[in-house]
Structures are given as structure tokens and as C-alpha cells.
Amino acid sequence: MPASPLRPTTLDLSGERIDASYVIAGDAEHADAVLEQLVVEQTIEFPRDLVPDDDISREIIGRVEATDRRGGELHARISYAAEIAGGQLPQLLNVLFGNISMVPGVRLVDVELPPSLLGRFAGPGIGVAGLRERFAPDGGPVLATALKPMGTPIADLARIAEDLALGGMHLIKDDHSFATQPFAAFRERVPAMVAAIDRANEQRGEPRSIYLPALNLPADELHAGVEFALEAGAGGVLLLPGLFGFDTMRSLAASTPDDVVVMAHPSLLGSHVTDPRSGIAHELVFGTFARLAGADVSIFPNHGGRFSFSPEQCRSIADACRAPLGDLAPALPAPGGGMTVDRVAEMVRFYGPDVCLLIGGALYRGDVRTQVERMLAAIEEVAT
Amino acid sequence: MPASPLRPTTLDLSGERIDASYVIAGDAEHADAVLEQLVVEQTIEFPRDLVPDDDISREIIGRVEATDRRGGELHARISYAAEIAGGQLPQLLNVLFGNISMVPGVRLVDVELPPSLLGRFAGPGIGVAGLRERFAPDGGPVLATALKPMGTPIADLARIAEDLALGGMHLIKDDHSFATQPFAAFRERVPAMVAAIDRANEQRGEPRSIYLPALNLPADELHAGVEFALEAGAGGVLLLPGLFGFDTMRSLAASTPDDVVVMAHPSLLGSHVTDPRSGIAHELVFGTFARLAGADVSIFPNHGGRFSFSPEQCRSIADACRAPLGDLAPALPAPGGGMTVDRVAEMVRFYGPDVCLLIGGALYRGDVRTQVERMLAAIEEVAT
Structure with a gap:
């Protein structure tokens, strides 16, 4: 062994492992060379010798647990010591894909x-069972929409929100681009939308519509923003893991009571999934990671809409939202992006x-x- | 015009515009269809009619300001009303690339x-001029390294840190994977590294080495982590915008005095850049955005190392780190990833x-x- 300043290290590890599977092109x-790089890059990032x-x-x-060469690609299952993740999401994502994200x-x-x-x-927190009980006890999907378009005065948005709630809409979220613009001031918008939807709820009765404001604020105002929204009476929040990281989302979701509906928006997450040879599988980004971060509802672009996800990719996301994952509740997949009434x-x-x-x-x-x-x-027609 | 619940809106806008250029394949x-989608998708996300x-x-x-079809691609310059960004980084990134990230x-x-x-x-905060004055007043590069490998006991890392500082290393950062693992406990590690480097500094004199701990902690512990590190005597921080978002980085950097060296690590940012047809240009991710987020030093993988960036991409990053950008100080590009003494x-x-x-x-x-x-x-040989 070459000269090295390192002395042999003994670690007290549980033996539990994280399994991660990769497909390597070429x-x-x-x-094989990339695989050898990967196991080192994602862990010690240091000359192995x-x-x-x-x-x-x-x-x-x-540790390379299994490899299989098929279709011109190398399929490899790697395991990492569970302790590497340090019990937290950022370092888990880092070990799974941090540096190797820079290798196409x-x-x-x-x-x-x-x-x-x-x-x-x-x-x-509320998960599929809670959402169903609250909004669709007789079966069938939960319904969601967004207040739009950016630039619309708050009074006009309130009128639209009230009409949506009067029609029976379940989840009324902000367009994810409603941030801190002069025409979309968060602390004016949120109480106005809550009041409008409350008026409709009183008129209409169960199931009561809820409002989910977009938490598209400077990072250091997010926690206060969630607190403000809940105090104002919002029934949920729209969080943006692509802009703030999955762990910021987890932390915000964890600060809300279980009955607050946490919805994840996919903005900027596309970079991880669009290249079929690189990045991260759709079902991990919009399914598993979204659930680890606390999503009750995970939005992604439906096939056949304005985006490019295939039916298979969409199904894999929906499956990952609802599949067993430890003791975590399932989440509702929320396909969107140019959907119409005719496609229900x-x-x-x-x-x-x-x-x-x-x-x-x-809907407009x-x-x-x-x-x-x-x-x-x-x-209802489909459900019966 | 079809029936719509929208009334005409008058906005009080400055006329200032954000210019963004895109290359669209196909x-x-x-x-042309994608371009039409883009200008709507990134703003109102609503049927234009x-x-x-x-x-x-x-x-x-x-607004489409200019288009040019060349090399089988459409080059388009778009402008957005400055107010859309709401004066903040997450919404700026959202309008620049949020939803359209899902279109390959x-x-x-x-x-x-x-x-x-x-x-x-x-x-x-300290920028190129400050870094140069402190670490390399006679010209030539600033030198940085990482404490490695993950799993090494804190006492052994301290010994290595002391030796690095005795040799005259300027910036001694944690490996970015040092998080909250049992063998890398942040609140034990940081004071131990500071003490070790201080010992060497006392023996060696100017320029004094500084320690930059990795802020790879749960999102809600980041601000307290930075505070702890600075109180313990760390001279800088290593921040991870790919894991926590550029605005979390900005917020953390803004919480530090100007003389604290802020270093950005590229983990998980690769997804934005590796597909040459999609994503975001290298110089924006590792140059412009890193500077907006407060990076004094921006790490990226050098060409010819373990990663895939080309010489042109590396040069574009370095240029963007140092080019005029309003009143913002320039940052030092920090090419890394498998570099050796022979390549200096x-x-x-x-x-x-x-x-x-x-x-x-x-170095090990x-x-x-x-x-x-x-x-x-x-x-020194190169500089003279």
C-alpha cells in the first residue's frame, strides 16, 4: 500500500444497508469504470488505494451487490452502510446521487x-386515507385546481376562489408562481383567499374546500410563512422541493399538524428526470422522495398534457406514491399539466x-x- | 374571445425586464411550439386565449425578443417583467426554468x-479581492483542500487538518459528505478542526489557514449550524445549493460577516447541466447563480478529472464567476475533482x-x- 496518513479505522456499524440501483450507459x-468510480465517489471520494x-x-x-449487463447498459445494485445517511434526507440524497449527478x-x-x-x-400526515375520508368518502378521485393567472388582482382571485369552492372544488391551491410580487403579496393574498373560500363553504357545506397557498418565499421566510398561512386558516400548503430542496419541504411539512394537506409542486425538478440516460427515475423524485419529505399529494405532469412524461413513467410515479414504504402513509399522485374535463x-x-x-x-x-x-x-359517473 | 372569468387587469410595472436566452432542440x-409554450408556461401557466x-x-x-434558427436548433431571447421575480431568488429561478425543466x-x-x-x-462577501489579499497577496491562486475520507475518526481528521495547515494550505474544508453521521458529529467535529488548525496557525503565521465545515445538516438546523461554526472559530462555511436550494444558501451566506469565506459545493447540481440539450448552462449554475447566492468560491469539476465537463464549459464557469454582475463582487472559480500537484x-x-x-x-x-x-x-513557480 502506498504511503498514506490514514490509520486503520474501526467503526461500530449496525450492518443495515441502503440499497440503490443504477443504470450506467456505455x-x-x-x-465498469463508472461503476468503480460511483462506489467511491458517493462515499469516501478519495483514492481507494x-x-x-x-x-x-x-x-x-x-458495495456492489449485483450487476447485470443488458440492452447495452450496466444495471448495478449497490449497497451503502445505513449510517452514511446520518439519519437525514439531504445526506441520503447526497450519497444516492450527489456527486455522480455530474457524470452523464x-x-x-x-x-x-x-x-x-x-x-x-x-x-x-393526512395521507390517502385522510384525504379520501375528508373529500371523497364515497370513492373516486380528489379534485384540485390552481388560482391563476399571475398578475390577477387579489380581489379577482378571491372571486374566482369563491366560485371554485361554490362548485365543490376540494383543493384550491395558488399557482406555484404566486410569490412575493407586488400583485401577489403573500400576507394579503392568503387571508383574502381563506375568507373567500370560507364564505363558499358556509353556503355549500361538506366537503369543505380548502386553500393551499404557495410557499414561494425567500428561504428564511418559509417557516413564518407556513405559520402565517395556518393561523389565517389555510387548510394546506403548496411546497416546492425543486426550489428549496426536499429536506426544506420535510421540515416545513413537519411543522404542520397532520390534518394540514401538504402538496408538492414539481417546479425545477424536471432536470433530474428528463434525460433518460442520466438523472433520477421519475418514481423516486415524484414518489419516494416526495413522501419522505411529507407530501400528501404529489403533483407531476400527466402524459398527454403539455409535458413529456410517458404513460409508463406516470404509472411508476403513481405506484411509488401508493406503495408500501415502511410505516409511511401513502400519498395521492396528482397528475396535472394541461388536463381537461374530458379526460376525467x-x-x-x-x-x-x-x-x-x-x-x-x-376550468376557466x-x-x-x-x-x-x-x-x-x-x-361521479366514473366512480359508479 | 371565449367566455372567461377574467376581467382586464391593469398593472403598475416599471418596464424593467429580465432577459433569458434558451436553446430549443427539434x-x-x-x-416554435415549445417556444410558444415556454413564454406561457413560465409565467401565467394558463390558456392564452x-x-x-x-x-x-x-x-x-x-415576450419573444429575438429568435435565430441555427445548427438545427432554435435560439430564442425572451424577456420577462422584472416584477415577476418578486425581488427574490426562488421565484427568479422558477420563472427562468421551473416548469419548463420538465420539457426535454x-x-x-x-x-x-x-x-x-x-x-x-x-x-x-469577501470575494476575489478579499481572498487574494488574505491568502495570496503576491499573486497566484488560492489553495483549497478537503478533509477526507468519510468514516475517519475526528481525532485523526484533526491530525490531518493540522498537518495541512502546517504545510500552508489556505482553505481546509470538510468533505461535503461529512454530515451528522455517528463518526462525524458536527458539534464535535467543528471545534476539533478549528483547534487543530489554530495550533498550526500559531506555529506557522501568515497567511493563516481557515476551516470551512460542511453545512450538511437537516434543513432546520442549518442556521444554527452556521452560528455554531462561526462561534467555534471557523473562518468559512461549505454550503450545498444542490441539496438545499440556492436561496437557502443565499440566506445562510447573508447571515455571516463579509470576511467569512462562503464556498459552494456542486453536489446534486449535475442534473441541471449534464444533458447538453436540456437543463441549464454550466456558467449559470456554477457562476451566476452561485454568486447571487453569495459564493466567494464556487467548486466545480475540472476538465480532465473524474467528471465530464469540457474545457469550454469550465472556462465559461470561470468567466461567469469573475465577470461584471451589477455591483456584486466576483467569486473565485474552484476547479476540483481528481486534481493532482502535477496539473498546477x-x-x-x-x-x-x-x-x-x-x-x-x-494530497494524501x-x-x-x-x-x-x-x-x-x-x-509560486508558475506565478513568477
Whole structure:
């Protein structure tokens, strides 16, 4: 072994491992070299030949558990000592994909977390069962929409919010671009929307619509923003993990009572998924990671809308939102992005009833209250 | 115009615009359609035909300022009303690339911010001039390294840190994977490293080495972590915008005095840049955005190392770190990732003297103190 300042290290590890699967593009020689880089890059980031034969080399460097070459790609399952994640989400994401994100042709496709690590995450608070009980006790999807467009005065948005709630809309969120603009001041907007939706709720009765303001504020104002929103009477929050990181979302979600609906928006997360050879699988980003961060509802662009996700990718997201994940509650997948009333039946067939249908601009084609009623009628027709 | 619940809106806007340039892949028909989608998607995210002829349609929807079809791609310059960003970084990133990140074949390649928006950002605190005055007053690069590898006991890391400082290393940062693991407890590690480097500084004199702990903590512990580190005597901090968002970084950097060195680590940012057809240009991610977030030093993988960035991409990052950007100080580009002592001369020729050379594992090949001295000698040789 070459000269090194390192002395052999003994570590007291549990033996629990994080399993992570990657697909590595390129010919066999290249892919094998990238795999060798990966197990070191994601852990010790240090010349392997300078590490003594100790617990660092045996337990900390990622371990190749299985490899399989097929379709011109190398499929590799790696395991990491559970302790590497330090019991927290940022370092978990860092070990799974941090540095290797800078190597094209490596895609993180699956993750299995040990119980001790999963146990660190509260996950969705109200989850699918709670959302269903509150908004759709007789079966069928939960319905969501967004207040739009940016630039609309608060008084006009309030009028629209009231009409949406009068029509029976379940979840009324801000457009995710409502931030701190002069025309969208958070601390004026939130009470105005709550008041408008409350008026409609009193008139209409159960299920009561809830308002989810966008937490698109400077990072150091997010916690105060959530507190302000809940005190004002918002029933949920729209969080943006692509802008603030999944762990900021987790921390904000954890600061809310369980019955507050936490909705995750996909803005800026596209970079992780659009290149099929690189990045992170759709179901991890919009499913597993969103749930670890506390999403009750995870928005993603539906196939056939304005974006490019395939039916298979959408199904994988929906599956990951609802699949067993330790003791974490399932989340509702919320396909959106250019959806219309006419697609309700098809979407319910595709996703099943445990879905949140997110319809935005299309509801504004005519009277919004009537459009919501049409939407709910279409849902009822499918459910029966 | 179809029926719509929207009334014409009048907005009191300054006329200042954010300029953003995109390259859109695909044939002319496809690229034109994506461009039309982009200007709406990034702003009102709403059917254009439902917006009255008002200030929202005229000023809020992105405006196509110029287009040029070349090399099979559409190059388009768009402008957005400055007010859309709400004077803050998350919404600026959201309008520049939020939703369109989910459309493959769109790359954000340039951004020009108006003075009113640039004026909202403090930028680098110590910047290039301050770093040079403190660490390399006679010219030549600033030198940085990382304490490694993960798993090494704190006492051993302290010994290595002391040797690095005795050799004259300027910036001694944690490996970015040092988080909250049992073997890397932040509140034990930070004082131990500060004490070790202080011992060496007392023995060695100017320029004094500084320690930059990694702020790889749960999101809600970051601010307390920075405070703890500074109180313990750390001279800088290593922040991770890929894990926590650029605005969390800005907020943390803003909480430190100007003479505290803020270093940005690229973990998880690779997803934005590796696909040449999609994502965001290297110089924006590691240059402009890092500076807006307060980076004095911006780490990125050097060409010819373990990663894939090309010489042109590296040069563009270095240029963006040092180019005029409102009143913001320039930052030092810090190429790293598998660098060796033998590459010093070439790197200084390539980047010029305003660079931070980041050398990690290679310094551990032998006695670290001797290796640092070799590194500094190589730097001096190039500088003279």
C-alpha cells in the first residue's frame, strides 16, 4: 500500500444497508469504470488505494451487490452502510446521487431504505386515507385546481376562489408562481383567499374546500410563512422541493399538524428526470422522495398534457406514491399539466380512484363554478 | 374571445425586464411550439386565449425578443417583467426554468438581470479581492483542500487538518459528505478542526489557514449550524445549493460577516447541466447563480478529472464567476475533482491567477504537509 496518513479505522456499524440501483450507459469497459468510480465517489471520494484494509474500505465504500449487463447498459445494485445517511434526507440524497449527478450516463433507478432510516421520516400526515375520508368518502378521485393567472388582482382571485369552492372544488391551491410580487403579496393574498373560500363553504357545506397557498418565499421566510398561512386558516400548503430542496419541504411539512394537506409542486425538478440516460427515475423524485419529505399529494405532469412524461413513467410515479414504504402513509399522485374535463374518465381508469385530479386553466373556459360541477359529475359517473 | 372569468387587469410595472436566452432542440415546427409554450408556461401557466387584452397578456406573458434558427436548433431571447421575480431568488429561478425543466430539449443558456433585481442580492462577501489579499497577496491562486475520507475518526481528521495547515494550505474544508453521521458529529467535529488548525496557525503565521465545515445538516438546523461554526472559530462555511436550494444558501451566506469565506459545493447540481440539450448552462449554475447566492468560491469539476465537463464549459464557469454582475463582487472559480500537484501549472495557465485550486485525495499520497508544500512551490513557480 502506498504511503498514506490514514490509520486503520474501526467503526461500530449496525450492518443495515441502503440499497440503490443504477443504470450506467456505455460499453462494458466504460460502464465498469463508472461503476468503480460511483462506489467511491458517493462515499469516501478519495483514492481507494490510500485507504487501509479497515472498516472504511470494507463498510463505507459502496458495495456492489449485483450487476447485470443488458440492452447495452450496466444495471448495478449497490449497497451503502445505513449510517452514511446520518439519519437525514439531504445526506441520503447526497450519497444516492450527489456527486455522480455530474457524470452523464448514470441514472438512479431504485432505492430501498432500511427500517432504521425509514423510521426517521414522518411522511405524509393526512395521507390517502385522510384525504379520501375528508373529500371523497364515497370513492373516486380528489379534485384540485390552481388560482391563476399571475398578475390577477387579489380581489379577482378571491372571486374566482369563491366560485371554485361554490362548485365543490376540494383543493384550491395558488399557482406555484404566486410569490412575493407586488400583485401577489403573500400576507394579503392568503387571508383574502381563506375568507373567500370560507364564505363558499358556509353556503355549500361538506366537503369543505380548502386553500393551499404557495410557499414561494425567500428561504428564511418559509417557516413564518407556513405559520402565517395556518393561523389565517389555510387548510394546506403548496411546497416546492425543486426550489428549496426536499429536506426544506420535510421540515416545513413537519411543522404542520397532520390534518394540514401538504402538496408538492414539481417546479425545477424536471432536470433530474428528463434525460433518460442520466438523472433520477421519475418514481423516486415524484414518489419516494416526495413522501419522505411529507407530501400528501404529489403533483407531476400527466402524459398527454403539455409535458413529456410517458404513460409508463406516470404509472411508476403513481405506484411509488401508493406503495408500501415502511410505516409511511401513502400519498395521492396528482397528475396535472394541461388536463381537461374530458379526460376525467380516462384518467380514473388509468390511475384508479386513489388519485388527485389537478385541473388548472381548463376550468376557466366558461364559468368556473359550472366547470367544477361538470368535473365532479364526470367523476361521479366514473366512480359508479 | 371565449367566455372567461377574467376581467382586464391593469398593472403598475416599471418596464424593467429580465432577459433569458434558451436553446430549443427539434425541427422548426416543434421548436416554435415549445417556444410558444415556454413564454406561457413560465409565467401565467394558463390558456392564452382566455386572457383579456390587458397588462397580463402584454406584460406578464414572456415576450419573444429575438429568435435565430441555427445548427438545427432554435435560439430564442425572451424577456420577462422584472416584477415577476418578486425581488427574490426562488421565484427568479422558477420563472427562468421551473416548469419548463420538465420539457426535454430546452436549455437555459443566458440570463441578464436588470439593476433593480441585481440590487436585491448582496453576492460574495469577501470575494476575489478579499481572498487574494488574505491568502495570496503576491499573486497566484488560492489553495483549497478537503478533509477526507468519510468514516475517519475526528481525532485523526484533526491530525490531518493540522498537518495541512502546517504545510500552508489556505482553505481546509470538510468533505461535503461529512454530515451528522455517528463518526462525524458536527458539534464535535467543528471545534476539533478549528483547534487543530489554530495550533498550526500559531506555529506557522501568515497567511493563516481557515476551516470551512460542511453545512450538511437537516434543513432546520442549518442556521444554527452556521452560528455554531462561526462561534467555534471557523473562518468559512461549505454550503450545498444542490441539496438545499440556492436561496437557502443565499440566506445562510447573508447571515455571516463579509470576511467569512462562503464556498459552494456542486453536489446534486449535475442534473441541471449534464444533458447538453436540456437543463441549464454550466456558467449559470456554477457562476451566476452561485454568486447571487453569495459564493466567494464556487467548486466545480475540472476538465480532465473524474467528471465530464469540457474545457469550454469550465472556462465559461470561470468567466461567469469573475465577470461584471451589477455591483456584486466576483467569486473565485474552484476547479476540483481528481486534481493532482502535477496539473498546477497547466491549471493556472488555463484559468489565470484568479482561481482557487481544489486538491483533495491526491494530497494524501504521502505526507500531507509535504504535499501541500510541493503544491505551494508549484504555484509560486508558475506565478513568477
